[in-house]
Amino acid sequence: MSTDTADAQVRTIRVGLLGCGTVGGALVDMLGERGADIEARTGIRLEIGAIAVRSASKNRGGGATAGLLTTDARAVVADPDIDVIVEVIGGIEPARELILAALANRKPVITANKELLANCGQELADAAAEARVDLLFEAAAAAAIPIIRPLRESLLGEDVSRVMGIVNGTTNYILTQMTELGADYADALTEAQNLGYAERDPTADVEGYDAGAKAAIMASIAFGAKVAAGDVYHEGISNISAADIAFANRLGYQIKLLAIAERFGDGTDAAPYEIGVRVHPSMVVDDHPLASVRGSFNAVFVEGADAGELMFYGRGAGGRPTASAVLGDLIDAAGNRVRETYHPVPGGPAVPIRPIDDQSSAYYLNLEVADAPGVLAEVAGVFGAHGVSIRSMEQEGLDAEARLVFVTHEATERDIQSTLADLAALDAVHGVGTMLRVIS
Amino acid sequence: MSTDTADAQVRTIRVGLLGCGTVGGALVDMLGERGADIEARTGIRLEIGAIAVRSASKNRGGGATAGLLTTDARAVVADPDIDVIVEVIGGIEPARELILAALANRKPVITANKELLANCGQELADAAAEARVDLLFEAAAAAAIPIIRPLRESLLGEDVSRVMGIVNGTTNYILTQMTELGADYADALTEAQNLGYAERDPTADVEGYDAGAKAAIMASIAFGAKVAAGDVYHEGISNISAADIAFANRLGYQIKLLAIAERFGDGTDAAPYEIGVRVHPSMVVDDHPLASVRGSFNAVFVEGADAGELMFYGRGAGGRPTASAVLGDLIDAAGNRVRETYHPVPGGPAVPIRPIDDQSSAYYLNLEVADAPGVLAEVAGVFGAHGVSIRSMEQEGLDAEARLVFVTHEATERDIQSTLADLAALDAVHGVGTMLRVIS
Numbered sequence: 099m100s101t102d103t104a105d106a107q108v109r110t111i112r113v114g115l116l117g118c119g120t121v122g123g124a125l126v127d128m129l130g131e132r133g134a135d136i137e138a139r140t141g142i143r144l145e146i147g148a149i150a151v152r153s154a155s156k157n158r159g160g161g162a163t164a165g166l167l168t169t170d171a172r173a174v175v176a177d178p179d180i181d182v183i184v185e186v187i188g189g190i191e192p193a194r195e196l197i198l199a200a201l202a203n204r205k206p207v208i209t210a211n212k213e214l215l216a217n218c219g220q221e222l223a224d225a226a227a228e229a230r231v232d233l234l235f236e237a238a239a240a241a242a243i244p245i246i247r248p249l250r251e252s253l254l255g256e257d258v259s260r261v262m263g264i265v266n267g268t269t270n271y272i273l274t275q276m277t278e279l280g281a282d283y284a285d286a287l288t289e290a291q292n293l294g295y296a297e298r299d300p301t302a303d304v305e306g307y308d309a310g311a312k313a314a315i316m317a318s319i320a321f322g323a324k325v326a327a328g329d330v331y332h333e334g335i336s337n338i339s340a341a342d343i344a345f346a347n348r349l350g351y352q353i354k355l356l357a358i359a360e361r362f363g364d365g366t367d368a369a370p371y372e373i374g375v376r377v378h379p380s381m382v383v384d385d386h387p388l389a390s391v392r393g394s395f396n397a398v399f400v401e402g403a404d405a406g407e408l409m410f411y412g413r414g415a416g417g418r419p420t421a422s423a424v425l426g427d428l429i430d431a432a433g434n435r436v437r438e439t440y441h442p443v444p445g446g447p448a449v450p451i452r453p454i455d456d457q458s459s460a461y462y463l464n465l466e467v468a469d470a471p472g473v474l475a476e477v478a479g480v481f482g483a484h485g486v487s488i489r490s491m492e493q494e495g496l497d498a499e500a501r502l503v504f505v506t507h508e509a510t511e512r513d514i515q516s517t518l519a520d521l522a523a524l525d526a527v528h529g530v531g532t533m534l535r536v537i538s
Numbered sequence: 539m540s541t542d543t544a545d546a547q548v549r550t551i552r553v554g555l556l557g558c559g560t561v562g563g564a565l566v567d568m569l570g571e572r573g574a575d576i577e578a579r580t581g582i583r584l585e586i587g588a589i590a591v592r593s594a595s596k597n598r599g600g601g602a603t604a605g606l607l608t609t610d611a612r613a614v615v616a617d618p619d620i621d622v623i624v625e626v627i628g629g630i631e632p633a634r635e636l637i638l639a640a641l642a643n644r645k646p647v648i649t650a651n652k653e654l655l656a657n658c659g660q661e662l663a664d665a666a667a668e669a670r671v672d673l674l675f676e677a678a679a680a681a682a683i684p685i686i687r688p689l690r691e692s693l694l695g696e697d698v699s700r701v702m703g704i705v706n707g708t709t710n711y712i713l714t715q716m717t718e719l720g721a722d723y724a725d726a727l728t729e730a731q732n733l734g735y736a737e738r739d740p741t742a743d744v745e746g747y748d749a750g751a752k753a754a755i756m757a758s759i760a761f762g763a764k765v766a767a768g769d770v771y772h773e774g775i776s777n778i779s780a781a782d783i784a785f786a787n788r789l790g791y792q793i794k795l796l797a798i799a800e801r802f803g804d805g806t807d808a809a810p811y812e813i814g815v816r817v818h819p820s821m822v823v824d825d826h827p828l829a830s831v832r833g834s835f836n837a838v839f840v841e842g843a844d845a846g847e848l849m850f851y852g853r854g855a856g857g858r859p860t861a862s863a864v865l866g867d868l869i870d871a872a873g874n875r876v877r878e879t880y881h882p883v884p885g886g887p888a889v890p891i892r893p894i895d896d897q898s899s900a901y902y903l904n905l906e907v908a909d910a911p912g913v914l915a916e917v918a919g920v921f922g923a924h925g926v927s928i929r930s931m932e933q934e935g936l937d938a939e940a941r942l943v944f945v946t947h948e949a950t951e952r953d954i955q956s957t958l959a960d961l962a963a964l965d966a967v968h969g970v971g972t973m974l975r976v977i978s
Contacts, residue, residue: 128695128844135805136695139762139886236692242845244684244692252676252684255568255576255865322579365575387851390830395847404568404858404865405682407835411827412848422845425695439879446579 108137111432112147114180114205116171116196117187121210121237122149124421125184125428132425142432147181148174175200182431184424185209194218201225201233206431206440210237210420216311216327219318223443232440234427239312240265242419243412244426245398249319250444256402261320261359262537263398264391265312267415268296268303269335269355271394273379276343277352278392283338295394305334306377309357316398317359317375322446325359325375331454332377342532345464345503349492351381352389353534362452372452381462381536388537455512460489460538462505463514464531465521469500473526477502480524484517485509499528505536548577551872552587554620554645556611556636557627561650561677562589564861565624565868572865582872587621588614615640622871624864625649634658641665641673646871646880650677650860656751656767659758663883672880674867679752680705682859683852684866685838689759690884696842701760701799702977703838704831705752707855708736708743709775709795711834713819716783717792718832723778735834745774746817749797756838757799757815762886765799765815771894772817782972785904785943789932791821792829793974802892812892821902821976828977895952900929900978902945903954904971905961909940913966917942920964924957925949939968945976 113129115122129144137143150171154164168174175183175196183200185207187193193214197207202225209215215222215238226233236246240263249261264270268290275286287304290296302308310330317325335355346353357377363369382389387409391397396414401407413419434440467473474493481488487507494501506514514533522530553569555562569584577583590611594604608614615623615636623640625647627633633654637647642665649655655662655678666673676686680703689701704710708730715726727744730736742748750770757765775795786793797817803809822829827849831837836854841847853859874880907913914933921928927947934941946954954973962970 124844132695132697135697139694139884141885242842243848244688247687247692248684251870252687252863252866254579254869255572256862257572257575385832387830390827392825397849402682402862404564405862406853406856406859408683408850408852409837410848410850413846416846418844419846422696422842423692425844426692429694430691433881434879437879439874439877441873444579445581 108141108143109436110143110145111181111435112145112179113428114147114174114177114183115149116174116183116185116193118149118151119186120417121186121420121424124417125186125424128421128425136429140429140433142429142436144428144432147179148177150174171196172199175205176203180205181435182428183207184428185211186424187211188213190214190217197222198225201229201231204229204231206232206234206435208234208424208427208431210235210424212238212308212311212315216314219315219326220324227442230440232431232434233443234431235315236427237420237423239315240396240398240410240412240414241416242422243396243398243410243414244423245316245410246319248410249316249400253320253400253402253405254444256405258320258400258402259361260401261316261398262388263316263357264354264388264396265357265398265414266303266309266355267394267396268300269309270391270396271295272304273335273338273343273353273355274392276338276340277347280340280344282340283336304336306332306355309355309377313357313359313375313377316357317373319444320359321361321373321449322444323373323449325373325451329451330375330377333379335379337532338379339532342464342534346381346462346534349505350384351536352384353379354382354388354391356380356382356388356537371449373449374452374454374457376454376457379534381534383538386537455515456510458508458510460506460508460536461514462503462534462536463518465502465527466499466529466531467502468526468528469495469498470526474502476524476526477521480520481506481517483520484513486513486517548581548583549876550583550585551621551875552585552619553868554587554614554617554623555589556614556623556625556633558589558591559626560857561626561860561864564857565626565864568861568865576869580869580873582869582876584868584872587619588617590614611636612639615645616643620645621875622868623647624868625651626864627651628653630654630657637662638665641669641671644669644671646672646674646875648674648864648867648871650675650864652678652748652751652755656754659755659766660764667882670880672871672874673883674871675755676867677860677863679755680836680838680850680852680854681856682862683836683838683850683854684863685756685850686759688850689756689840693760693840693842693845694884696845698760698840698842699801700841701756701838702828703756703797704794704828704836705797705838705854706743706749706795707834707836708740709749710831710836711735712744713775713778713783713793713795714832716778716780717787720780720784722780723776744776746772746795749795749817753797753799753815753817756797757813759884760799761801761813761889762884763813763889765813765891769891770815770817773819775819777972778819779972782904782974786821786902786974789943789945790824791976792824793819794822794828794831796820796822796828796977811889813889814892814894814897816894816897819974821974823978826977895955896950898948898950900946900948900976901954902943902974902976903958905942905967906939906969906971907942908966908968909935909938910966914942916964916966917961920960921946921957923960924953926953926957
């Protein structure tokens with residue numbers, strides 16, 4: 099189905115671009131390549147009116163002609179000839195201040211800035227609501243993968259219970275290499291760095307901060323709650339060994355770094371809603387759709403009461419994939435501008451955050467113990483004392499020791515942590531290996 | 539991020555529901571269960587104002603209270619107290635006539651009617667554009683899977699080259715049973731019928747008509763072209779044998795019924811755009827994300843120049859999953875109604891359809907031949923005469939015969955069909971088995 103737009107009057111929307119690095123440069127190129135097609139399909143001509151950069155002398159190449167460059171970002175967000183602002187600077191300041199100024203000037207804003215949204219998203223959403231203009235940020239959660247728009251529009255009436263994703267390509271690449279080649283963590287990280295998938299300082303990726311910011315954004319949209327980066331519990335992948343992965347594979351699981359946003363309760367007075375948001379390595383059962391997401395690909399799995407299981411898969415990082423999501427938002431905001439309307443960020447009543455200690459999971463535990471009679475009974479007694487029920491156990495001989503691998507039934511984090519502490523204190527337990535949450 | 543809506547004035551939107559079968563009934567139930575949550579998140583109260591049914595005496599159960607039922611659908615679409623129309627009757631008439639009347643009365647319309655959209659989508663889109671109201675149909679392509687909204691909004695600026703999906707749960711269930719249990723087609727079909735996954739007359743599903751209608755809708759939205767059901771080439775799965783599946787698996791492929799919409803050319807005068815839309819069983823290489831979509835699940839794989847590979851996975855059928863997509867559209871249309879705006883169906887210039895004969899693919903062919911010297915040379919000569927290049931060949935002895943299994947390089951459908959005709963005419967060729975297109 100299509101509407102002939104040839105006869106209709108073409109409207110020009112002038113874009114103020116804040117930042118012109120990898121994503122901004124890709125966006126400029128794409129507008130050059132696709133501008134005519136977009137105009138043919140929408141009747142809107144997207145024109146870059148100004149590009150604010152830190153240094154105007156740096157060579158930008160591509161379509162970013164020098165005449166548009168300025169170092170005065172404040173002038174761009176104040177310019178009455180600029181209709182829409184695209185922010186791809188990244189970081190908190192000056193991005194926050196510039197976006198607030200743009201919104202105050204009633205300019206719609208598109209941002210790819212996950213750090214800013216995860217820390218100050220509520221402030222920005224309030225400012226956009228006050229100004230009655232669009233605040234769009236599809237690119238901030240999983241780059242090219244449309245997940246924000248489906249959550250905030252398609253699934254707004256759905257009773258979403260959990261959003262769970264592989265939202266960091268660096269760590270998924272490392273875990274995939276460890277799985278498929280039996281590589282050590284350190285070697286896989288070095289290779290990811292050499293290929294440009296990981297930064298020289300990989301902390302933000304491998305310790306789960308990046309995934310945590312995305313989890314906060316997705317939780318906020320999925321549940322209409324006010325979730326900030328600081329509300330997210332996170333553990334990274336740097337303590338995962340090739341042996342853990344081999345064990346997991348043998349048991350029928352893949353190890354993935356998952357960002358998980360869950361809603362507990364049913365909204366009644368007896369069971370009021372609570373939100374839990376956490377990032378940690380997880381054992382995902384082989385036939386789960388997330389288990390087969392390989393390499394630097396990302397995917398977000400959504401569970402709804404009526405929609406059932408949904409998954410959104412694609413490229414969660416990179417200049418062009420990120421710019422593609424920005425461009426989709428830009429066309430949306432431009433159309434709304436032409437129709438003199440906007441799409442509000444859906445709200446909702448405040449929902450308390452459930453602390454990690456009170457959240458539940460099944461767990462995988464790995465113990466090195468003395469190979470002696472009575473040890474298993476002693477170990478099992480510790481689980482029992484904390485009310486943690488064992489689903490399966492495997493024993494493997496190691497010289498004079500044995501390795502015990504347990505998968506538990508659902509238990510709270512508090513109980514499993516107490517169990518681990520008591521197990522570590524046993525004389526017969528020589529080492530407590532990696533603990534992983536199990537997703538089935 | 540959220541906006542406090544407690545203080546804002548709640549707006550009531552009255553919904554006229556046309557049809558109250560599985561999907562309509564589920565929608566009524568969901569509005570009963572979720573109405574308060576939706577109101578808390580959007581400030582909009584969705585209220586069913588009337589339900590048009592064929593027989594008002596039939597017991598509807600659930601929340602569809604008798605006072606709302608009417609057999610006069612025309613009165614519902616004309617009623618000035620009804621703000622939005624949801625059409626879940628199905629079929630061409632009277633759905634078409636009622637939707638056109640609703641649009642003429644400037645009422646936004648949500649429809650889950652794939653048959654109507656695939657045959658008369660352009661007429662409906664034109665009527666919606668004329669009336670400047672929403673025409674939303676997320677549920678018509680893949681039920682709960684958000685694919686229409688991502689295509690028409692998120693990816694509107696993307697250079698989408700191909701949309702390829704498993705969009706019929708019945709056939710995917712049958713093929714999965716054949717693959718995992720080695721079942722025959724007939725047995726798997728019977729089981730699907732007993733489970734309610736397949737109709738008593740399974741033609742629309744197993745011969746690819748249902749998938750074809752969905753392909754036409756997705757092609758129209760992805761490419762802004764005017765694609766109707768009649769433009770879609772289709773073949774079904776009824777001639778796929780357990781042996782074909784075993785062969786495909788051994789070669790590293792899964793057999794899936796795919797709906798494929800492709801855009802050819804680059805839009806220049808030298809290579810103008812053309813669209814190809816087809817449905818047929820395909821061999822999908824094992825590590826392709828579509829290969830692991832099992833049972834009655836659906837998935838749509840989208841390839842874009844900048845977004846890269848995307849996949850959308852979930853439940854493509856069923857009352858609640860379909861009603862979930864309708865509800866998302868309904869909230870969207872209600873919000874637009876309150877803001878006195880709408881979201882136009884994106885248009886685009888007309889694009890010609892490329893006939894199937896001129897489309898290309900790699901192919902899998904399976905021949906029974908005499909087990910005699912010189913046969914392979916003769917067979918290979920036929921491929922060569924039509925310019926079809928062979929990528930791999932496997933030979934297997936069968937009593938006095940041999941089976942030759944070929945996978946070709948890319949060739950046009952015309953050349954492969956001529957090759958097949960000439961092969962069948964060879965004395966040494968005793969049987970030409972299933973021909974399958976190969977997706978890698």
